[in-house]
Amino acid sequence: MVSFLPLVSILEGKILKKKCLGILLGIAGIGIVVALYDRVQMKERLERDLYPVQTVFQKAGLKPESEKRYTKAGRVAWTVHLDPDKLRKNGYQFPYDKREEDWLGRTYLPKETLEATLGQDLSHQGTEVGIQAKRTDLKKILAEKRLIAHAGGTMREAGFLSAYSNSLQALKQNYSLGHRMFEFDLNLTQDGRLAAVHDWESDAPTSQDWEQSKTQDVNNIQAQYTTLFWEDILKQMELNPDMIVVTDTKVKDRTQEEIEEQYRILAQAVEKMDPSLADRILVQLYKPEDYQMLEEMGTFKNYILTLYASEMKEEAIVKSLKDKPHILAVTLPQKDERLTDSLISQIHESNRLVFVHTVDGFATLSKILNRGIDGVYTNNLLSKDLELYQEVVDSQKSFDIEVYQK
Template identity: 30%
Template sequence: MKNKLLYNLLLLLGIALLALSWLPEWPDTEKQGFTAHRMVAHAMGGIEGLTYTNSYDAFVANYEKGFRVFEVDLLLSSDGKLVARHEWGEGFTKQLGEQDKLAADRQGAVLTHAEFKAAKIQDIYEPLDWIDVLELMEQYPDAYIVTDTKQSTSEEIQRIFKQIVDEAMTKNPELLERIVPQIYNRAMWEPVERIYPFDSVIFTLYQTHETDEEVVAFAEEKELAAITMSDTRANAGLIQELNRIGVSSYIHTINDPETIAKFKKMGAYGFYTDFLTEADLAKNTGLLSLLNGYVFAR
């Protein structure tokens, strides 16, 4: 019995030492602002198996699951209002189940603000415009909004971010502390910065062909809060270089725990997701997750 107990203790010690040997690959968790959270609800998060709704209902459901960082897709309506939608077009209208709410000739069109607001998603979920998003930020004072602005010409950037800032200033200037713009190339930094010097900015890589070295240099120069990349763009070298300069790396959009475990092993900091939660992030690596949380929380 004594020998068996000693064997078990040695086995546990060996597992713990092995886990500790992996710790340098998992970055420090002592973060401020939105990076205090590792999971980002993609397009306000999934709801009832649906994705890309960007809806009020998705926000509330995912807040209740523990999310505090919400990415929202933003487009300009035909009359220049900023609304939470991933894209226009007939196929996407059908995906959202809105076809019965719109005339046939409007199902593939860029909608007016009034048309957008009147067309409930799947006949039940409430679409959001930017003013609605700001209202949610006031009601939920620990929530952060990450912008995914789908129009990116110089003129569109000016119109979109001026509206983002002006309406936040009107509602409550402190809300700007919890708005995190995503930029899509290095050239986008300056026009956004001229409109407003946001506390945190994310560089998302899905539209850029810049090298890993250029990405790291830019992140260090501008003191970016995070780099977001797809699972195909992510690699251990880039992630480790970002960890070295203290920039968080997020991978999008991941709904599989095994994929999360793979990128956690590389040192990735967090993930955009439709359906997984912070609890899912923690439990899929067992003892290693517990040790990481204990060591870095001290």
Template identity: 30%
Template sequence: MRRWIALLLLVVVAGLLFWVPRSSSEELAGGFTDYKVISHAMGGINDHAYTNSYEAFIANYEKGNRVFEVDLLLTDDGKLVARHEWTQHMTELLQQEDKLPQDRQATRMSYEEFKQSKILGAYDPLDWKDIMDLMERYPDIYIVTDTKEQEPEDMKHELEMLVSLAKARAPQLLDRVVPQIYNQPMLKTVQEIYPFPSLIYTLYATKDTDQDVIDFVSDNAIDAVTIPEQRVTRSFLSKLKKAGVATYVNTINETSDASKLRRMGVNGVYSDFLTEKDVESTSWLYAFGK
């Protein structure tokens, strides 16, 4: 009799070890919205933000982040690269003044200048081909695009180039590219270039009312909305949730702020420095409404 009891206990224990809850597999079905953190500009590194660098990506990937926002601009010779802006301020922030002549520090770099100018003297700048390399090497990541060109035609050209290069390399990479759109007309522009599986409507540049946003995302199957922190309200979040849309807030770097936003109903945050683990640690508060 004891032998049968021992055998039964062994079977039960083995079953517990190999059983995966249904909710776990369902959580993996939603793509990038399964994650609570979008690493802003590839995430911070050694207290530095906005680097969009290879080393920043590696550091944040190793911490467990899997969704990475990247700023994209064109060089003066038409190459697509990861850069937040072509300004003197950014050149100084990235400590590249000694790499460039004075008259080149506040203008678009050439591709060669860009690639040869180490960020903070240590980190490697990325172009779109480098980012595709990372997507092939790390098949569990998503790339959220922040196309920084101000003119609509230049922004369109950025996306066309991105799609063309991806199709030539490995078209399936586009399944893990999530473009941000900044106004309603941009949706048609993006859809005419490529039918991306996922899109984010980012609100920092729009004058849409809350109801305008809710109607737009509901009518167009937008996956997520990114909301500036000062625009977050429980009512807005609740209506977006009812519309089946995930919500993110940018840019949040304190766990206390992430916890507060989670309690309000936000799915996740853009962050320079927070990790999935950091935000997950606030989830028990969120779950119990504390």
């Protein structure tokens, strides 16, 4: 008698395998559908300029310590906190008014907020997120930003404004408010370090005394701010990859040797910390003769010729720019009698920008920009003031066209 048991076993095994294969294919199909759904959801948010926080931070080198805290090691360590209404980075604050969670619990924040926090540009191709350094063409940045925060910018507190503090608090507040270009006053301590201070109240202190002191506001002696050295400013540049610094080393009552020594100290600190920081530093020259000396140092690449301590006349100013391609701009006091339409025109013809100092009111800003001046040093003005000016200009153009058509 022939046994059919082996045949039955073979058939049952094939059926079982087909069932398993069907189940696996079903699971795989669900996985594909889920993955496609996830990509569609992410792409839709990216197209609305909402970016996944964890993905962005990972690409920026930040590691999650918890759901709300990310860190990054380096010469200057980063700590970023995710709050319900803002991102905080080492004391800087970046508020946002829009936040979404996807079906997997991932947090999405506005591209603008993430870019401000990281100091870098975000982009995407489909659902692939990209991150890259902002450009360092300082002339274009000067022309677009137009505002240089004078002495780190005004420190705003309830009841008063504190200008000229050159303090860490002023820098953090004004960067958080949108400034990206900062001028700092720099003076030598007794032992040869550059401290961020407009002038000393008496004799210059030692660097140790300055480090332990607190800079104060004459209008509110209870307000005390953290003092800075040039090296501290460079550390903040490391923390903020889009931060531009304009130096204001002092020349009044200084010998040429002391002036050159200040420039050397500037350069040595940059070379020691990170030579690439020089790409984001604008060194103020007080006389054209110092240009060659700085070029020979080989550290810095961009300069502003500032004329508040010079008596050069129009012809000499224009002539001094010849064969000095790394001078990007010329700056004068806003009420300087040399600031004529002719001088502005000739500086522009030499392919340089014109800045003035110090402008703190919207009315003055409007008049200055309307003359064709490219930008200003300011204590109080913010980017929203520039936006308002542009809105006024655009509105006026439309109004003029309508009147003309009537």
